[in-house]
Amino acid sequence: MRKRWKLILVVITLAGAGALLIPALQGGATYYLTIGEALAKEEAQPGQRFRIAGNVTPGSIVDQPTDFRLSFLMEDEGGQVPVVYHGARPDNLQDGSGVVVEGRFHGETFHAETLMVQCASKYEAAEGAEHPAEIPKGRDR
Amino acid sequence: MPFVGHGLLLAATAATLFGLVAYGRAARQGRLELARQGRVALGLATLLVTAASLILLVALIQTDFRFAYVVRHTNRDLPLLYRVAAFWAGQEGSLLLWLWILLVEGFLALGWRRGSQGPEAADRLEAPAGALLLGIALFFELLVVTVSSPFGAVATPPADGRGLNPLLQNPGMLIHPVTLYLGYVGFTVPFALAFGALILGDGSDAWIERSRRWSLAAWLFLTLGIVYGMQWAYVELGWGGFWAWDPVENASLIPWLTATAYLHGARVWQQRGCFKVGTVGLLAATFLLTIFGTYLTRSGVVSSVHAFAPSTLGSLFLGFLILLTVGTVAILIWRRDLLQDEVGVDNPISREGSFLLAMLLLAAAALVVFLGTLSPILSGWLLGTRIQLDAAFYNRVVPPIGLLIVAVMGLAPLLPWGRATRRTWRRLVWPLGLAGAVTLGLAAAGIHHGLALAAALACFFALAVTLPELLKGFRGHARGLGGRLKGALRAARRNPSRVGGYLVHIGVAVMVVGMVGATVFETSADVVLQPGQMTELAGHRLHYAGLRQRMDSPSQVTIHAELILLGDGRPLGRLRPEKVFYTYARPTTEPAILGGPRGDLYVILNGWEEGGRQASFTLVWHPLISWMWWGAYIMAAGGLIAFGPTPQARSRGAARSTPPALPAGEGTGA
Incomplete structure (x- = not known):
């Protein structure tokens, strides 16, 4: 008896966690890709949500604060992608910054819903130093 | 000078090695004089690392550019407080800080005032616990004397250093990393005591009482470190979020969850003599997760991809982590007989049942966040593509578990031990x-x-x-x-x-x-305003008066917008979101926050057109955030x-004046 209810409790907890996890997995999963992989995947199956990492191409940042529009080119060894983001410009976004964007392609352009900027790798160590500045779009939080 | 620091660390490594052998033999043979040698070595290593740390600290304060580390993280203009903070701004310094905290805590917990304290059982714990602690310290010492030395020398000192990233020049940088480190490192002492007891074959709860305050302190620092990080992100990074489910943040949350579960398990063990395996397992998990968190932040395995410089430290931490995990699991299996519960839980609807449920839920939450954090790696192995679980995932899974935990937390005090x-x-x-x-x-x-x-x-x-x-x-x-x-x-x-x-x-x-x-x-709006215009958010009316400029110093200029919060015909408050411009770094954005118990009004100045005819703002209303x-x-x-002495400790202390009762059957006490 004693063992059995413990088992039941564990099973219920697991089942509950599963019931929570499965729908969340469907809604919250994003492909984490390099630019080359993302371009290939978009060609095969357009319209999916991606999370892409790369670096800002120097000289490509166009900031229109009064239109809440920020655009830049993002590159890595696998290619280059134009990115558009609606919102404020993060302080640490600059030429060559490492960025991680989440969103979808609309034609050639990647529309980022979130934009994360990595701090310069020079300050890699401390917890605070690694903190990326995330810009949430508000609604999904 | 750098070579002196390096020499001190080498000497500390030697002392640690000696202490490790002495403590190890003392634990095996039960000889007290060997334990005394171990204690002396622990004290010596602590002293040497303290001296080395002070050398680095003084070098940073005096901007002694013969130290490569000082060149990389300070410059002459840097204020004193940030020169101190530069100690942990870099990889090498933060590892030294970790080692320093570890040894000081270990020395205070194990080596300090042993003569006047306690029965023989407590002394017997010292040797195996000391050996474990010194073994862990040895790993960090090897790192700081080989691949990650903070005492690299510069042949020809430059005229000035490279300075500290302006983003780190915030009071938060002084407190947040140190608090988190104290929390992270603090779980080493309870871990060493618990597994020391297991190695000795001591299945009693003596280690819980001995490590209670260290566990509590570690938990308190971890809690404060996390909350302080949230506050810093909220007021400083400028976009109104306090938690982004970033891997680095998760790396501190996961051990917090397991540590909280562990503290509850330890309480039941002391009260009823059950949940022993769970308690020790959760403590081990907490300790391993602190090392895992360090691995995560050092290796760049999750938060970044190929483009960022990967460091060799990552693989060393991974190796250490695997070694520790295998050792921990092996000890748990070897000593599983010691961890048999003395009393079972008869009825799920009881105090102990609610503790068990709370521990399960906390562990489940930890597991979910852990899997989510590792999702790109796990999916890469299992499916061949890297899939990232994002905030939407966590926001669906974690809140329901969290609310269940709160509900159980409410229910527990009503339930009696045993049976409802x-x-x-x-x-x-x-x-x-x-x-x-x-x-x-x-x-x-x-x-x-x-x-x-x-x-x-x-x-x-x-x-x-x-x-x-x-x-x-x-x-x-x-x-x-x-x-x-x-x-x-x-x-x-x-x-x-x-x-x-x-x-x-x-x-x-x-x-x-x-x-x-x-x-x-939370509600937010992006608005563009001309001076004199009004806007409204969540019932708050804001009047934009215009842009102002202020000269802070020859190298710093601030431009701020003047916004007035209007009540019924009279101003209720003033908001001044800023952009600060430096001659030597990129501008930073400082939000303005006007808050109270009902919520915070949070305003970011995004930018403006030439001459300030128009300025753009992001307004956010955060209800109840305070x-x-x-x-x-x-x-x-x-x-x-909770730091005060427990009734158990007091009665045990009283019992000590008479010949010490061995703690074998004490699990069910009080």
Whole structure:
């Protein structure tokens, strides 16, 4: 008896966690890709949500604060992608910054819903130093 | 000078190695004089690392550019406080800080004042625990004398250093990393004591009492470190988020969850002699997760991809982590007979049942966050593509688990140990009624968000149970505020774990109210305004008066917008979001926050057109967010109160004057 209810409790907890996890997995999963992989995947199956990492191409940042529009080119060894983001410009976004964007392609352009900027790798160590500045779009939080 | 620091670290490594052997032999042979040698070596290593750390600190303060580390992280213009903070701004310095904290805590916990204290059983724990602790210290020492030396020398010192990233030049940089490190490192001492006891074959709860304050301190620092990080992100990074489910943030949350579960398990072990495997397992998990967190932040394996410089440290930490995990699991399997529960849990509807459920839920939450954090790696192995679980995933899974934890937290004080009776159910009526009434009231007031209503029910239920439980102990002899206060003090002295624990629970409920308010009911708007124009957000009317400029110093200029919050015909407050321009770095954005118990109005100045004819703002209304910070302060106060000696410790201390009773059967005490 004693063992059995413990088992039941564990099973219920697991089942509950599963019931929570499965729908969340469907809604919250994003492909984490390099630019080359993302371009290939978009060609095969357009319209999916991606999370892409790369670096800002120097000289490509166009900031229109009064239109809440920020655009830049993002590159890595696998290619280059134009990115558009609606919102404020993060302080640490600059030429060559490492960025991680989440969103979808609309034609050639990647529309980022979130934009994360990595701090310069020079300050890699401390917890605070690694903190990326995330810009949430508000609604999904 | 750098070579002196390096030499001291080498000497510390030698002392550690010697102490490790001495403690190891003492543990095997049970010889006290060997343990004494180990203790001397531990003290010596602590002293040497302290000296080395002070050398680096002085070099940073004096900007001694013969040190490569000083060149890389400071410059002559850097204010004194940030020169100190530069100690942990870089990889090498932060590892040295880790080692320093580890040895100082280890020395205080194991080597200090052993002569005057305690029965032989306590001394027997020292040797194996000391050996484990020194073994862990040895790993960090090897790192700082080989691949990650903070004492690299510069042949020809440059005229000036490279400076500290302006983003790190914030008071948060002084407190947040150190607090987190104290939390991370602090779990090493309880881990060493628990596994030392297991290695010795001591299945009693003596290690829990000995490590109770160290566990509590580590938990308190970890809590404060996380909350301080949230506050820093909220006020400084400028986009109104306090938690982004970033891997680095998760790396601190996961051990916090397992540590919280461990503290509860230890309490049941002491009270009832059960949950032994769970308690030790959770403690081991917490300790391993702190190393894992360090691995995660050093290796760049999750938060970044190929483009960022990968460091060799990552693989070293991974190797160390695997070694520790295998060793821990092996010891647990080897000593599983020692961890047999003395009493089973007869009935799920009981105090111990609620503890078990809470521990399971906390562990489940930890597991979910852990899997989510590792999702790109795991999916890469399993599916061949890297899939990232994002905030949407966590926001669906974690809040329901969190609310269940709050509900169990509310229920627990009502349940008796052993078995619930009919009286138990009667005690449920009125807290549940009160929470139900509040929830219905909120629903009637137009709040129809399911999660928010569930949170209100859980939190107010927990508060309605816990507050009277706490106040019950506060009744003094005298009436009035003075009598109550005296009663409160007496209650806190008599049973610090109980009073402190309940206070922490109240803090958690208050914090959850704030979290739900700030995330579920957050509203924001992007607006472009001309001077003289008005805008409105969530019932707050703002008038934009124009841009102002201020010269802060020859190298710093601030431009701020002047916004006035209007009440009924009169101004209620003023908001000044800023952009700060430096001659030597990129501009930074400082939001303006006007807050109170109802919520914070948060304004970011995005930019402006030439001459300030138009400026663009992001306005955010964060309802109830200050409740989060108040809840955290209450939690911290509860944690501090819980530091007092427990009744068990006091009675044991009294028993010590007579010949010491061996703690073999003590698990069921009190």
